[in-house]
Amino acid sequence: MTTSIIPAAGKGTRLGSNLPKALVPIAGKPMITWTIAAFEQTPVVNAIVLVAPDDSLEEFERLRTENKWQKVFKIIPGGTDRQQSVWKGLQAMPSETEWVIVHDAARPLVKPSLIVSVWEAAQEIGTAAIAALPCSDTVKRTLDGVLIAETLDREQIWLAQTPQVFAADLLKEAHEQAIKDGCSATDDAALVERLGVPIRLVMGDPTNIKITHSVDLILVEALISGKF
Numbered sequence: 642m643t644t645s646i647i648p649a650a651g652k653g654t655r656l657g658s659n660l661p662k663a664l665v666p667i668a669g670k671p672m673i674t675w676t677i678a679a680f681e682q683t684p685v686v687n688a689i690v691l692v693a694p695d696d697s698l699e700e701f702e703r704l705r706t707e708n709k710w711q712k713v714f715k716i717i718p719g720g721t722d723r724q725q726s727v728w729k730g731l732q733a734m735p736s737e738t739e740w741v742i743v744h745d746a747a748r749p750l751v752k753p754s755l756i757v758s759v760w761e762a763a764q765e766i767g768t769a770a771i772a773a774l775p776c777s778d779t780v781k782r783t784l785d786g787v788l789i790a791e792t793l794d795r796e797q798i799w800l801a802q803t804p805q806v807f808a809a810d811l812l813k814e815a816h817e818q819a820i821k822d823g824c825s826a827t828d829d830a831a832l833v834e835r836l837g838v839p840i841r842l843v844m845g846d847p848t849n850i851k852i853t854h855s856v857d858l859i860l861v862e863a864l865i866s867g868k869f
């Protein structure tokens with residue numbers, strides 16, 4: 642059985658909105674409805690654990706009914722950061738879960754075909770796979786945000802996206818180890834990397850944009866309406 646955990650408990654402060662980020666409208670519908678629709682349409686996904694802001698649980702339940710989400714197994718309150726929200730999602734999964742797909746609610750344009758490709762790559766290698774894009778910019782590292790410390794070799798840099806797919810026991814172990822070590826990370830692959838197991842890169846999709854700033858909303862709306 643494959644379960645998707647969708648962390649959607651972010652505040653959306655950087656978007657400058659009063660609404661939680663996952664409820665910000667995109668082309669007339671809350672962001673989360675676009676993201677869940679992609680997972681509802683993906684055949685390999687059996688169940689969804691939706692991690693919501695704790696003051697928006699009722700609104701998420703209302704959206705579940707209104708949109709007739711079939712696969713949403715539980716809607717649970719999130720934690721203080723993304724890692725905690727995913728950790729809570731792991732506790733709420735159906736016990737038969739063998740594979741976990743973690744996907745940020747903030748990437749509403751994810752395509753079912755990408756979800757399937759990453760899932761298949763994870764099955765092939767037996768551990769984990771993530772969507773990522775080769776970096777097209779030249780990358781500078783800085784220690785103070787003012788001066789360049791060094792230029793990294795672009796050929797070796799890939800930008801991580803979600804979906805990220807993991808064997809369920811492996812992801813649980815990675816989160817438990819991170820808690821023990823007091824380690825925090827901005828994606829789940831980083832926690833699994835610490836266990837030294839192989840993780841496959843799968844070519845992501847440049848339209849699978851993560852909505853962080855208001856310009857991202859404009860881009861995503863333009864993509865949805867076919868303007869480019």
Ligand code: C5P
Binds near residue numbers: 652719726745
């Ligand atoms: O803030 P950022 O865009 O990196 O968040 C990535 C994803 O993690 C978003 O979908 C957001 O809703 C989610 N998140 C969460 N719980 C938090 C913070 C972020 O589920 N406490």
